[in-house]
Amino acid sequence: MTMTFEKTVLDMATTELREVNSRLQAAAKAQANTAYEIANPRGAHAVAVGLDGPLEVRVKGSAGYYCAGMNKEASVTVEGSAGPGVAENMMSGVVTIEGDASQYAGATGHGGLLNIKGNASSRCGISMKGIDIVVHGNIGHMSAFMAQKGNLVVLGDAGDALGDSLYEARLFVRGTVKSLGADCIEKEMRPEHLELLKVLLDKAGAAARPEEFRRYGSARRLYNFNIDHADEY
Amino acid sequence: MDKTPQTDPRQSWTFSREINSEIRRAAATGIYDIRGGGAKRRVPHFDDLLFLGASMSRYPLEGYREKCDTSVTLGTRFAKKPIELKIPITIAGMSFGALSGHAKEALGRGATMAGTSTTTGDGGMTEEERGHSEKLVYQYLPSRYGMNPDDLRRADAIEIVVGQGAKPGGGGMLLGQKITERVAGMRDLPVGIDQRSACRHPDWTGPDDLEIKILELREITNWEKPIYIKVGGARPYYDVALAVKAGADVVVLDGMQGGTAATQDVFIEHVGQPTLACIRPAVQALQDLGMHREVQLVVSGGIRSGADVAKALALGADAVSIGTAALVAIGDNDPKWEAEYRKLGSTAGAYDDWHEGRDPAGITTQDPELMQRLDPEAAGRKLRNYLNVMTLECQTIARACGHNHVHNLEPEDLCALTLEAAAMARVPLAGTDWFPGKTGL
Numbered sequence: 001m002t003m004t005f006e007k008t009v010l011d012m013a014t015t016e017l018r019e020v021n022s023r024l025q026a027a028a029k030a031q032a033n034t035a036y037e038i039a040n041p042r043g044a045h046a047v048a049v050g051l052d053g054p055l056e057v058r059v060k061g062s063a064g065y066y067c068a069g070m071n072k073e074a075s076v077t078v079e080g081s082a083g084p085g086v087a088e089n090m091m092s093g094v095v096t097i098e099g100d101a102s103q104y105a106g107a108t109g110h111g112g113l114l115n116i117k118g119n120a121s122s123r124c125g126i127s128m129k130g131i132d133i134v135v136h137g138n139i140g141h142m143s144a145f146m147a148q149k150g151n152l153v154v155l156g157d158a159g160d161a162l163g164d165s166l167y168e169a170r171l172f173v174r175g176t177v178k179s180l181g182a183d184c185i186e187k188e189m190r191p192e193h194l195e196l197l198k199v200l201l202d203k204a205g206a207a208a209r210p211e212e213f214r215r216y217g218s219a220r221r222l223y224n225f226n227i228d229h230a231d232e233y
Numbered sequence: 234m235d236k237t238p239q240t241d242p243r244q245s246w247t248f249s250r251e252i253n254s255e256i257r258r259a260a261a262t263g264i265y266d267i268r269g270g271g272a273k274r275r276v277p278h279f280d281d282l283l284f285l286g287a288s289m290s291r292y293p294l295e296g297y298r299e300k301c302d303t304s305v306t307l308g309t310r311f312a313k314k315p316i317e318l319k320i321p322i323t324i325a326g327m328s329f330g331a332l333s334g335h336a337k338e339a340l341g342r343g344a345t346m347a348g349t350s351t352t353t354g355d356g357g358m359t360e361e362e363r364g365h366s367e368k369l370v371y372q373y374l375p376s377r378y379g380m381n382p383d384d385l386r387r388a389d390a391i392e393i394v395v396g397q398g399a400k401p402g403g404g405g406m407l408l409g410q411k412i413t414e415r416v417a418g419m420r421d422l423p424v425g426i427d428q429r430s431a432c433r434h435p436d437w438t439g440p441d442d443l444e445i446k447i448l449e450l451r452e453i454t455n456w457e458k459p460i461y462i463k464v465g466g467a468r469p470y471y472d473v474a475l476a477v478k479a480g481a482d483v484v485v486l487d488g489m490q491g492g493t494a495a496t497q498d499v500f501i502e503h504v505g506q507p508t509l510a511c512i513r514p515a516v517q518a519l520q521d522l523g524m525h526r527e528v529q530l531v532v533s534g535g536i537r538s539g540a541d542v543a544k545a546l547a548l549g550a551d552a553v554s555i556g557t558a559a560l561v562a563i564g565d566n567d568p569k570w571e572a573e574y575r576k577l578g579s580t581a582g583a584y585d586d587w588h589e590g591r592d593p594a595g596i597t598t599q600d601p602e603l604m605q606r607l608d609p610e611a612a613g614r615k616l617r618n619y620l621n622v623m624t625l626e627c628q629t630i631a632r633a634c635g636h637n638h639v640h641n642l643e644p645e646d647l648c649a650l651t652l653e654a655a656a657m658a659r660v661p662l663a664g665t666d667w668f669p670g671k672t673g674l
Contacts, residue, residue, distance in 0.1 A: 050453030
């Protein structure tokens with residue numbers, strides 16, 4: 001069943017950021033499953049942050065820093081590109097970026113899906129703690145640095161030092177990896193990983209087959225300090 | 234025949250017994266020494282300052298009779314709900330993980346009874362401390378372990394940690410032996426592995442970015458919570474100025490005597506500035522920006538008594554914060570555990586292997602049996618008593634200097650015992666009207 005919602009338009013050309021976020025946060029908290037459209041974001045920072053409930057938000061243009069930060073349950077779509085730290089510390093819900101994402105996309109995210117249709121810059125998924133991130137294009141250097149949990153799926157290429165100091169996050173890359181970071185290694189793609197990847201690709205609407213990807217993870221050699229591994233740092 | 238007199242064996246100052254033992258330890262293990270606490274070396278400190286007291290030119294207040302206010306409000310610049318404290322002494326951030334749940338509860342209980350705030354640490358907010366802390370400051374750290382918007386909203390203030398005095402420029406490492414299931418679960422990491430706390434925030438890189446980060450935090454919390462920025466004592470003038478520029482309501486400045494749960498000894502002893510050296514440049518920065526008292530300054534690192542509190546306030550701080558002293562008050566390094574400290578190769582007063590999780594006092598541990606040694610209610614009462622004593626001491630000094638509020642203490646009330654302290658505190662050397670660097674002679 002497809003549900004349709006009445007859509008409320010908040011125009012940032014005439015409405016202050018505080019008012020916009022207050023309205024969105026109240027609507028999310030009301031659990032009313034309503035829909036909002038943010039007109040004229042013009043790169044504003046901290047748009048649609050701290051939403052805590054089911055809500056659909058469409059940002060009609062590009063957003064600045066920390067768009068959809070700490071999102072819970074809400075579905076936020078940016079019909080443009082997003083600045084640094086999009087969906088940082090996201091807990092649940094879905095954040096979709098139609099364009100590109102700047103650095104630290106999905107940083108420290110705990111859950112939910114961050115779906116980037118374009119490219120993501122450096123440090124994508126840094127210190128991620130359970131979030132799923134799907135990037136349809138390429139990602140920049142030092143992505144998944146100290147990534148703890150969750151899945152990072154990249155349909156394009158990855159830059160230098162992928163997965164440096166990685167913990168238990170799983171990284172899937174279809175294209176080339178310029179270099180791997182400390183303690184990050186290629187790992188066997190087992191059936192359960194192909195199955196997981198299929199689910200993630202389907203959720204993100206990505207036109208790719210799981211078999212085309214390679215899996216990377218932690219060698220777990222840096223998990224407990226050992227002086228013999230000092231050259232790794 | 235008389236024996237030829239012998240010169241007593243002479244120990245080298247440069248290669249002392251202590252230094253040589255560290256060289257042998259390093260040679261045997263190949264690993265640098267990691268420990269908790271702050272700088273142990275002697276550095277110029279509040280002990281090197283004295284209050285002048287009232288005299289012919291100053292009128293004292295009557296002890297036990299005339300009011301001397303100690304209240305302080307933190308976060309008056311932007312926050313809708315500033316924090317009102319009865320006393321100018323807060324409890325510094327210390328993590329659950331480094332400390333036991335009982336210890337966090339004790340800190341919350343003691344702080345609440347004394348009318349002040351306590352602070353979370355790396356590892357997130359526990360029910361013990363939220364439940365027992367009337368006013369709780371939530372630390373926002375580079376690791377973001379346990380960070381979530383629900384806890385952010387139920388905090389009374391947010392402290393963005395840029396650095397700490399024990400290790401400005403450094404992160405941390407909670408060793409695997411303290412990573413129980415509960416600690417690991419809160420940090421989203423496997424049990425038993427070393428947990429690195431990053432030294433840089435993952436999603437901003439400088440004061441311009443931080444300004445936007447603060448905007449985001451304010452938007453998420455309806456502009457209600459005071460935002461603190463905590464910095465280690467590195468370049469206090471510029472660090473404080475940039476914190477103000479980034480939008481801080483409160484700056485927390487932690488000198489090198491400030492403690493840590495665990496880091497390299499070489500870092501603790503050789504990086505950062507003494508607390509005494511940091512205060513005047515920080516206050517100068519606030520004054521130059523017209524923000525002194527508008528943005529509150531909280532000073533920490535080696536605060537032990539009401540005299541230290543009074544001296545920090547006299548130099549321009551709005552409040553102080555204590556960590557190590559609070560742990561001692563609830564039982565850390567208590568001589569009653571001497572036999573057990575000996576077994577660990579230490580002694581009461583010197584025990585600093587907090588990272589190993591074998592603390593006989595049951596404070597810096599996650600061991601269920603050791604944790605039971607700390608009664609959080611009794612320990613909370615001890616902390617309250619200690620905070621009350623410090624407050625009374627501070628009031629005693631303020632009254633003696635003729636002030637009806639501890640914030641009215643000023644540099645003019647002080648003199649210094651050493652040239653170094655005079656230079657750092659910018660107060661006259663005792664018996665003179667001069668301090669190094671003073672111009673206009």
